[in-house]
Amino acid sequence: MNGVNMKKVTIAVLGTFDTKGEEYQYIIRKTRALGADVLTIDASTRDRAVEKADYGCHEIARYAGEDYEKLVTGTRAESMAIVMAGAGRLVRELVEKGEIQGILSIGGSGGTTIAASVMRTLPIGFPKVLATTQACSDKMPGFIGGKDFIVINSVADVSGTNSIISRVYDQAAGAVVGAAMAAEKSKEEKEKKPIRPRIALSMYGITTPCVVHAAKYLEKRGYEPIVFHANGAGGKAMKTLIAEGMFRGVLDITTAEVAAHVLDAESSTAGEDRLDAAVLAGIPQVLSVGGMDLVGIRVPELETKYKGYKPYCHNDKPDMIRTKPEDGLRIGKFMCERLNNSYVPCAVYLPMRSLSALDEAGGFSCDDEARRLLYEAISLNAGPKLEIVEMDCDINDPVFAEAMAERLCRMLETSEGKE
Numbered sequence: 001m002n003g004v005n006m007k008k009v010t011i012a013v014l015g016t017f018d019t020k021g022e023e024y025q026y027i028i029r030k031t032r033a034l035g036a037d038v039l040t041i042d043a044s045t046r047d048r049a050v051e052k053a054d055y056g057c058h059e060i061a062r063y064a065g066e067d068y069e070k071l072v073t074g075t076r077a078e079s080m081a082i083v084m085a086g087a088g089r090l091v092r093e094l095v096e097k098g099e100i101q102g103i104l105s106i107g108g109s110g111g112t113t114i115a116a117s118v119m120r121t122l123p124i125g126f127p128k129v130l131a132t133t134q135a136c137s138d139k140m141p142g143f144i145g146g147k148d149f150i151v152i153n154s155v156a157d158v159s160g161t162n163s164i165i166s167r168v169y170d171q172a173a174g175a176v177v178g179a180a181m182a183a184e185k186s187k188e189e190k191e192k193k194p195i196r197p198r199i200a201l202s203m204y205g206i207t208t209p210c211v212v213h214a215a216k217y218l219e220k221r222g223y224e225p226i227v228f229h230a231n232g233a234g235g236k237a238m239k240t241l242i243a244e245g246m247f248r249g250v251l252d253i254t255t256a257e258v259a260a261h262v263l264d265a266e267s268s269t270a271g272e273d274r275l276d277a278a279v280l281a282g283i284p285q286v287l288s289v290g291g292m293d294l295v296g297i298r299v300p301e302l303e304t305k306y307k308g309y310k311p312y313c314h315n316d317k318p319d320m321i322r323t324k325p326e327d328g329l330r331i332g333k334f335m336c337e338r339l340n341n342s343y344v345p346c347a348v349y350l351p352m353r354s355l356s357a358l359d360e361a362g363g364f365s366c367d368d369e370a371r372r373l374l375y376e377a378i379s380l381n382a383g384p385k386l387e388i389v390e391m392d393c394d395i396n397d398p399v400f401a402e403a404m405a406e407r408l409c410r411m412l413e414t415s416e417g418k419e
Contacts, residue, residue, distance in 0.1 A: 009101040009180040010037040012091060014118060016111050017042040017049035023106060023169070025051060026161045030173040031104065036180065039100055043087050043114045045079040046072055060086035080110070084117040091118050095126060102127035102180035104172060106158050109134060116143035124148050124241060127179035131172040133157055146236030150175050196224040197248035199408070200238050203227050205314075206356035207254045207290035213401035214251055221409050223248070230254040230291060235270025239277035249285060249412050250278040251404060253395075255335070256291030259323055262331045264305075268296030275338040284345045284411035286404045289374065290395055292331060293355040293365040294320045312364060325370040332377025340383035345411040347387035349404050350375050351395040360394050 011031050015024050017040070028038050042053035043060065047068070061071045064086030071082050094100045103122070105115035112132040119128040128149050134140055135153035144151070152172050156165045199218050203211040215225035226247070228234040235257040242250065252275075260269040278285040297306055299317045311318035323331070339346055354360040355371060375390075382388050389407075393400050 007184055008035065008037060009177065009184060010039055010099060011176055011180060012039045012041055012094060012100040012103040014041040014043055014087065014091070014103060014105045014115055015107060016044045016114070017051065017053055018044035018046055020107065020111065020158065021050050022161060023158060023165075026166065027104065027106060027169050027173055030170055031177060034173060034177040036102075036177045039094070041087060041090065043083050043111075043118075045076070045083055055090060057083065060090060062086070063089045080114065084114055087114065088118045088121045092121055095122060101184055102129070102176045104129045104176040106131040106154070106169065106172060108132070108158055111158070112143060116145075116149070119149060120145045120147050122147070123244065124237075124246070125183060127176055127183055129172050129176040129179065131158070131168050141233060144233075146233065146238075146240040148237075150179065196222060197412075198224045198226050198246055199249050199251055200242060200247045201225050201227045201251045202230045202235065202238065202254040202257075202290070204230050204254045204256055204291040204294075204356065206294070206358050207395060209357070209396040209398075210288075210290065210401040211253050213398045214253065214405040217402050217405040218251070218409070221405075223409075225251075230256050230270075231296065232257060232260065232268040232270050235274050239270065239274065242277035242281050242283070245281065247278075247281075247283060249283050249408050250287075251408050252278075252285055252287040253401075253404065254290035255287060256295065258335055259292040259327070259331050260295045262334050263295050263323065263327060265295045265297050265301075267298050275335065276341075279339065279342045279346075282344050284408060284415055285342075286347045286349060286408040286411070287335075287339070288349045288351065288395065288400075288404060289355050289378075291356050292328075292374065293323055293359045293367070293370070295323060296320050310365075312358075322365045322367065323370060325367065325373045328370050328374030329377045332374050333381045336378060336381035336383065336386065339386050340381075342385065345387075345415060346385070347389060347407055347411075348378060348382070349389045349391060349400070349407075350378065351397070351400050352390055352392050354394040354396075357396055360396075 031038050040053035041055045042049050044057050047057050058068045061068050064082045066082050071079050112134045130149055131152040131154050133154050135151050154168050201211055218225045228238040257270040257274050302311055302318055306321050309321035312320040314320050358365040391400050
């Protein structure tokens with residue numbers, strides 16, 4: 001499996017070895033059998049593991065700036081906090097030194113909480129595999145937090161090595177070893193190629209033509225466009241990578257997640273700080289209002305939280321609603337409150353004829369009054385440094401897409417220059 005000239009990878013196996021000793025011994029054997037080295041990290045809150053790890057809870061406590069006594073005498077919450085802080089610092093150090101090429105963990109609620117907190121601190125592209133009982137729970141998006149986990153549903157409880165759960169362990173070991181080897185190969189290939197400056201873009205299906213055209217324009221200008229799905233999870237990933245310094249600029253065409261936050265639509269929001277990442281990173285951005293006519297909701301909420309809203313079936317059920325005219329006033333004000341803090345070039349482009357493909361004349365969500373109030377709120381609340389550009393066209397008009405992309409390119413060339 002190592003292949004010709006392939007560097008042997010080392011996998012960090014992280015978990016609570018005191019309560020899951022048998023399970024982790026199986027995982028370690030399987031990972032080694034696949035040709036990888038293993039570095040073990042015991043994230044238990046007590047030193048009770050039968051098999052000692054390369055890094056035990058004494059070392060983890062020290063990495064957290066605490067001693068073992070504090071770990072064992074604290075409440076469960078306090079002990080968990082120490083373990084998460086220490087394990088996170090340890091694993092980041094191992095990654096930075098190049099001593100591990102992947103990380104694997106298994107567990108229930110507690111083990112998943114610890115492992116996910118560590119994995120969230122690691123860079124995008126570093127292989128992270130988590131086999132968990134929580135895979136299908138409502139908590140999983142919070143565990144992932146916008147990072148690139150490989151999550152495997154344990155199906156059965158992570159307990160023992162029976163004929164069902166052992167197959168899950170086998171898959172988890174295979175996934176992390178395969179991902180680590182693939183990542184190492186990809187790293188070797190990328191080192192031979194020049195890196196183009198990246199631009200983050202946001203997209204919905206109903207703004208796809210605009211985003212695709214803008215992305216092609218950016219490619220011609222020498223940039224690498226990276227598109228994120230504006231469904232909540234995509235926005236979280238985008239703001240995480242912006243904060244990590246992965247992008248030179250942002251073309252935030254589809255800001256539906258902002259509307260979702262204002263309307264408290266938990267299933268499709270990317271959080272209150274959705275617009276803050278580029279502002280805090282100090283990189284130029286051009287935004288629009290794509291997809292603000294429709295907000296994703298949970299189906300049962302239509303008859304409770306969003307009773308009276310016009311429903312739309314994006315899939316097979318009414319899982320979206322058309323925002324109301326009065327919502328636009330709140331959305332526009334909130335948007336400007338966030339963007340007015342920008343100290344680098346920032347512009348908002350307003351397509352006067354539609355917010356999405358469905359908002360075009362005769363479309364399902366076409367509402368001239370709702371659009372007018374949204375734009376009015378943006379214009380009234382925009383600070384002196386926030387550039388507002390109105391264009392008499394639909395959002396998916398190629399002219400509109402190119403105008404935004406070209407404006408961002410000019411900002412970049414003026415403020416920093418292209419590499």
